[in-house]
Amino acid sequence: MANYIFKETQRITQWWLWLLLFGVLTVVLWPLLSQESIDPSQLSSIGIGVVVVLLAMGILYTLRLQTRIGNGRLQYRYLPFIWRWRTYHWSDIQSIELKTFNSLKEYGGWGIRTNFEYWLYNVRGNQGLLVRTKDKSFKLGTQKPQEAARIIQEFDAFKFRNHGG
Template identity: 30%
Template sequence: MTDKIVFSETQKFKQWWLWLILIGLNGLLIFGVSKQVIGGEKFGDQPATDTTLLFITGFVFLLSILFFNFRLETRVQTDGVYVRFFPFHRSFKYYSWEVIDRCYLRSYRPIGEYGGWGIRTGNKGNALNISGNQGLQLEFNNHDRLLIGTNKAKELAAVLDEIRGK
């Protein structure tokens, strides 16, 4: 990344219902571990073994940490668009203006077009999104498409207009 950054956005999962589910599951499982493994009482009508309960608790806890660390980072620079979905992309993926045929903002239906949020493939190409229904649509010279979700559509639109003017 050598050229000037003209737009930068970092998004994280902030959906209250997702965190309610993850916190609730972690709380329930920690209660179960403390009751069964530490307290010696069976947890539930058909209790799992201590090992299974500890494994499930660890898995849900690690899944929660993974969701906490997810972030979509977008950079628009004078030489192109950089994007990464951490922790799946360790480094930024770079799309130069030369390989981008069209670039515009659009509204989209995350579930209807791509089946939800995250790293997705749908009937309109690939998507990287975390929340909302606004995105930067990239159409490439090879006819591939990539939608990058944004929560700063107005700011990004102004940057794209400025770049198109140059």
């Protein structure tokens, strides 16, 4: 087996999402920004709103899907929800395919999702690796389909050599 390694880290970089969140933060802070004096009873509501929006922004900022494939194994994690690398040795994987899909239509959005057939781990886009093992099947989103296709060829060669096709 060649030592080709596929590494990818995907983050939330959609400008429109960040613009939306900053807009919501502005709306929540508007009573503080627009008035010289504020009713003390409004402060707790504003504070809770600011904390919720900043917490959402913090989670989205730290959110990342990391995938590593090579040296006979596939690994992924989805921070901050899955901290430990989930590892599958090639001998435990039945197949890997590059698939095009519609996250919104098939799974109801992006993130960690299921459609009761497959689990999906995706940050954005419509391309991913469909991985099938004996016990489960899941899709890992990718923004590098050409590199992923090369690692799939390597995986297929491994399977052919070790299992006779």
